[in-house]
Amino acid sequence: METVIRGLVLYVLLMLIFRVSGKRTLYDATVFDFVLLLIIAETAEQALVGEDQSMTNSFVLIITLLLADITLSLLKQKFNYFGKVLDGVPIILLDDGKVLHDRLKKVRVDEADILESARDPQGLQRLDQIKYAILEKDGKITIIPKEK
Amino acid sequence: MKKHKGELEIDEDIKLESANWKAQRVAWVLMALVVIAALLGFTGNGGIGDLHRLKAGNSTEGLEVECERFLRRGAPSEFKVQLAPSSGDSHTDLQLSKNFYEKLEVDKVVPEPSEVFTHEQGITYRFASVNQPFTVIFYLKPKAMGSVPLHISTAGKKVNITPFIYP
Numbered sequence: 446m447e448t449v450i451r452g453l454v455l456y457v458l459l460m461l462i463f464r465v466s467g468k469r470t471l472y473d474a475t476v477f478d479f480v481l482l483l484i485i486a487e488t489a490e491q492a493l494v495g496e497d498q499s500m501t502n503s504f505v506l507i508i509t510l511l512l513a514d515i516t517l518s519l520l521k522q523k524f525n526y527f528g529k530v531l532d533g534v535p536i537i538l539l540d541d542g543k544v545l546h547d548r549l550k551k552v553r554v555d556e557a558d559i560l561e562s563a564r565d566p567q568g569l570q571r572l573d574q575i576k577y578a579i580l581e582k583d584g585k586i587t588i589i590p591k592e593k
Numbered sequence: 594m595k596k597h598k599g600e601l602e603i604d605e606d607i608k609l610e611s612a613n614w615k616a617q618r619v620a621w622v623l624m625a626l627v628v629i630a631a632l633l634g635f636t637g638n639g640g641i642g643d644l645h646r647l648k649a650g651n652s653t654e655g656l657e658v659e660c661e662r663f664l665r666r667g668a669p670s671e672f673k674v675q676l677a678p679s680s681g682d683s684h685t686d687l688q689l690s691k692n693f694y695e696k697l698e699v700d701k702v703v704p705e706p707s708e709v710f711t712h713e714q715g716i717t718y719r720f721a722s723v724n725q726p727f728t729v730i731f732y733l734k735p736k737a738m739g740s741v742p743l744h745i746s747t748a749g750k751k752v753n754i755t756p757f758i759y760p
Contacts, residue, residue: 533613
């Protein structure tokens with residue numbers, strides 16, 4: 446029983462912590478973000494398994510976590526608003542060529558990040574070539590270029 | 594799906610996102626408070642100042658108990674007892690309430706007691722007397738959670754101490 450409770454408590458706790466850390470925290474991870482992620486994973490593992498290293502415990506834990514994930518995705522599908530609260534919504538950062546600076550500040554993204562996303566798949570060189578830049582729910586910035 | 598400026602199909606909800614940004618800022622403050630509380634010793638494992646130490650009794654009166662105010666379940670901890678030997682007796686008895694062995698796992702006792710026995714009130718550790726005050730250290734791991742009231746007594750003195758165990 447304890448394994449299930451441990452699993453669920455940690456699942457909810459981690460979800461909350463990463464949700465309030467903001468979208469950009471672990472997206473586009475730098476080397477340091479990667480190290481941070483490894484440390485968090487290791488710490489969480491200890492809290493999840495405790496001293497019980499049995500196969501049964503691991504098995505119960507894995508099933509609990511997967512079931513929690515499935516339940517959550519079903520809930521998100523059924524209650525649209527719940528999904529929006531949990532995952533966030535896409536946010537327009539650059540609207541019809543105009544940079545929305547107050548939003549950039551709020552989501553901790555700067556113009557360099559937008560330019561980086563503009564260069565990567567699209568090969569754009571300047572901000573004025575971008576029509577829309579959108580911060581997606583997963584923290585990725587998508588770029589829609591201006592029509593020539 | 595809503596259309597932004599008649600062309601971009603996007604499910605943007607700036608009201609919800611603004612609320613989310615506010616909630617994020619509040620959560621960051623809470624996270625900072627957790628770290629400050631941990632530094633001050635509210636989560637155990639040491640801390641600034643003397644807040645994390647829990648003491649009861651007085652060594653000059655013959656019995657003093659010291660442990661951490663906040664313990665963590667499964668994390669090793671120490672429980673220190675300073676005792677004065679009972680006069681004239683060849684041994685000194687230290688009696689602890691039932692909670693002590695039911696909610697805490699005693700890994701080691703230094704010095705080793707000559708005899709240990711349980712009874713209705715709890716558990717008694719009997720130490721061979723050395724005719725001068727001595728310290729007993731219990732190395733233990735908490736098994737339970739929450740407040741654990743402990744009653745510790747010798748032949749002439751009784752003290753109570755209530756550490757808190759985090760999950």
